[in-house]
Amino acid sequence: MHxxxxxxFSVQSLALWGKVCFGVCLILCSxxxxxxxxQNTKSNVTNKKVTAPQKGIQVNQRTQSKAGSGGSGLQSKxxxxxxxxxxxxxxxxxxxxxxVPDFQVQRGCLKRGFREGNLPSRIGINDPEFLEYxxxxxxxxxxxxxxxxxxxxxxxxxxGRFESLSIMNGPSRNEKSQILTFTASGFGGYLVQEENxxxxxQFWTELFIPLQEVLYDPQRLGDKLPVELAWELNSIVKQLxxxxxxxxxxxxxxxxxxxxxxxxxxxxxxxxxEILNLATNQVLADAFWLDRDDIPGSxxxxxxxxxxxxxxxxxxxxxxxxxxxxxxxxxxxxxxxNPQAQSKDRRYRTHMGIDYAAPTGTPVFSxxxxxxxxxxxxxxxxxxxxxxxxxxxxxxxxxxxxxxxELVVGNDIRRGMExxxxxxxxxxxxxxxxxxLRKNGIYVDPYNPKIQLDLWTMRPSxxxxxxxxxxxxxxxxxx
Numbered sequence: 481m482h483x484x485x486x487x488x489f490s491v492q493s494l495a496l497w498g499k500v501c502f503g504v505c506l507i508l509c510s511x512x513x514x515x516x517x518x519q520n521t522k523s524n525v526t527n528k529k530v531t532a533p534q535k536g537i538q539v540n541q542r543t544q545s546k547a548g549s550g551g552s553g554l555q556s557k558x559x560x561x562x563x564x565x566x567x568x569x570x571x572x573x574x575x576x577x578x579x580v581p582d583f584q585v586q587r588g589c590l591k592r593g594f595r596e597g598n599l600p601s602r603i604g605i606n607d608p609e610f611l612e613y614x615x616x617x618x619x620x621x622x623x624x625x626x627x628x629x630x631x632x633x634x635x636x637x638x639x640g641r642f643e644s645l646s647i648m649n650g651p652s653r654n655e656k657s658q659i660l661t662f663t664a665s666g667f668g669g670y671l672v673q674e675e676n677x678x679x680x681x682q683f684w685t686e687l688f689i690p691l692q693e694v695l696y697d698p699q700r701l702g703d704k705l706p707v708e709l710a711w712e713l714n715s716i717v718k719q720l721x722x723x724x725x726x727x728x729x730x731x732x733x734x735x736x737x738x739x740x741x742x743x744x745x746x747x748x749x750x751x752x753x754e755i756l757n758l759a760t761n762q763v764l765a766d767a768f769w770l771d772r773d774d775i776p777g778s779x780x781x782x783x784x785x786x787x788x789x790x791x792x793x794x795x796x797x798x799x800x801x802x803x804x805x806x807x808x809x810x811x812x813x814x815x816x817x818n819p820q821a822q823s824k825d826r827r828y829r830t831h832m833g834i835d836y837a838a839p840t841g842t843p844v845f846s847x848x849x850x851x852x853x854x855x856x857x858x859x860x861x862x863x864x865x866x867x868x869x870x871x872x873x874x875x876x877x878x879x880x881x882x883x884x885x886e887l888v889v890g891n892d893i894r895r896g897m898e899x900x901x902x903x904x905x906x907x908x909x910x911x912x913x914x915x916x917l918r919k920n921g922i923y924v925d926p927y928n929p930k931i932q933l934d935l936w937t938m939r940p941s942x943x944x945x946x947x948x949x950x951x952x953x954x955x956x957x958x959x
Contacts, residue, residue, distance in 0.1 A: 565921075566866055566874075567858040570832055574924040574931065582638045583784045583938045587950060588957050589629035589651055596622040596630065603634055605642050613670050614662065618647075621660055625649040631956050633947040635784065643940055646947040651956045653677055659951055663944035673944070680952060683740045684751065691721070691733040691755060705739065706748050708896030711845065713737065715794060716753050716779060719787045720765035732758040738953050747849070747894045752953035768949050770942060775871035775934055776848045782950060786936045791895065792847050793926045795877060795915050796836050796902070832923040833876070833916040840881050840911040842902040845895075847875055852891045855883060861914070862906020865899055871934065876916035879908045 590602060597615040600607070622630075627650035635643040646661045657677035665671050693700050694717050701710045717735060734756050742748035754766040767787055771777045778788040846867055853874065854866035861878040865887070868874055881903025893899065904911045917924045924931060938946065 563854060563856075563858075566854045567861060567864065569860065570918070570921065570923055572922055573832065574919055574922045583643075583943075584636045585633065585782060585784045585947070585950070586636075587631075587633040587782065587954070589631045591629050592625070592627075596625070599630065599632070599647065600645065603632060603645075604636075605634065605645065607642055610642060610662070610670055613672075617662075617672050618660065621647075621649060621658065624656070624658065627651045631951055633950045633954075635943040635947050637940055637943070643943040644947045646944075646951045648677075648951050653681070653952075655681075659948060661944050661948045664940075673948075675948060675952075677952060684738050684953075685741060687737045687739060689735045689737060691717070691735055694735050705737075706741075707898075708845075708894055709739065709748055709750055711896040712750055713753065715791065716750070716767050716787065717755065719790055720753070720767060720781070721755050733764070734758055736955070751949070754955060756955075763955050766954060768946070768953060770938075770946050770949060772942065772945075773870075776850075776869050776873070778935065780938060780946065782954060784938045784946070786938065788936045789926060792875075792917060792935065793834070795844055795847050795875075796838055796842060796913060833878075833914050834925075834927070836902075836913040836915060838902045838911065838913060840901070840903055842913075843898045844877050844880065844900045844902060844913055846893045846897050846899050848873075848895045850875070850893050852887055852889050852893060855887055855889050857905070860907035862908060863900070863903060864906075867893055867899075872920045873935070874916075874918045874921075876914070876918070878914035878916075879903055879905050879912060881905065881911075 586603065588603070590599060594602065597618065598611075600611050600614050605611070629651055631648045631651055632645065634645045637643045642664055644661060644663045646659055648657060648659050650657065655678040659675040659677060661673045661675065663671050663673075687704065689701065689704065694713060698710060698714065701713070704710075705713060713735070736752075736754040736756055737750060738752040740746075740749045740751060749769060751769045752766070753768075755764045756762070757764055766782050767779045768782065769777060769779055778786055779791075780786050844865075848867075848869050850867040850869040850873075852865065853868040854864060856864065858864045858878075861876070863878075863880040863883065865877045865880065865883060866874055867877075877900055879902075880900040883900045884898055887893075887899060902911055902913050908914075917926050919933065924933065
């Protein structure tokens, strides 16, 4: 018995040692293979350095352009991460409710024959410090004045605080016209800026178009203005003037438009719109464009009221809102064993965006100037265009059937430009446009009247530019 036990022990020991030796051999072989692989890699890197392209040539340029334009090419990690961040649907809503600023604008033409230095007090600016500053700055200006009155535009902020004043040296606009604009400095005191009207007038063209033609004859209007400006003018007039087609048959009403037709390096732009009653020489309504560097420009009435919100909610010429922000049920399969459980346990997701029902192929327009940030297919969004706007704003146009074939990522876009066409791609139950406005990546409900973005308000820093615009472009009130 003892010998048998010893022989069994020897056999088991040999088997164990065999397994150990086999494992050691495997480890050694793997290390040898790894070292050979590293040597091959180093030699390949050396070879690549020898055959590297010349400086300035991007090896993956073609692949990246496909990714940016929605192709199926491989994306670099940075581009893929950036696109993922752009197309993240988000789950929170912008909730900063700002009060509408108290902003008042007065304009007129003050009859001469008074001490011009007292003009501020005559129009309601009761600030002795400003009155003294005004007198010191306007001595030579009034020496060049001509005509029966001095045109002016003044803006007041909260609690009647003086914001800005613009004056012109006569009611006739010509190459000798000069404008002085006074503004309250944020560091105390006041600032003054002198402008020669001749420097601005070289870019402007004044048009008079029948009101009925602007509202109801887009083909004739398109013969006088670029397509995007015709769309913009029609939108402005519809906001300013109520639809009263019955009274327009023999109406003497005209639309006065100041337009810059632009150049290859500068967008065409409408600068002023006035609806005039020629029978009474009365301005019935007006709007003026205010260009701003840090945020998108805006149209304001002569009273300082913005009409911009309508533009930012009008990406279609034909539109019907089918769904806004809210809770949307997630579809699920019906349980045949317990059909009532589905209604009790139904889950919901937040719908961030506005859905505009429209037929497939309906043109989609950019709501503001900007730059194409994304153009391609993105999951539930389907065919999607994202446009960057100044001030950390973005607009999203989703479920498109197709894009404007001239667009690529990085293109500059003007308001009113046709960028795509309504469709039903992605997670969509029917043809419509899904539209979003985001601020710093957070969704903004543009139809919420409590939200007053800087896009739609006159800021104190804008007042000087605005009073100057009114004086340069608006009809001069009678003395």
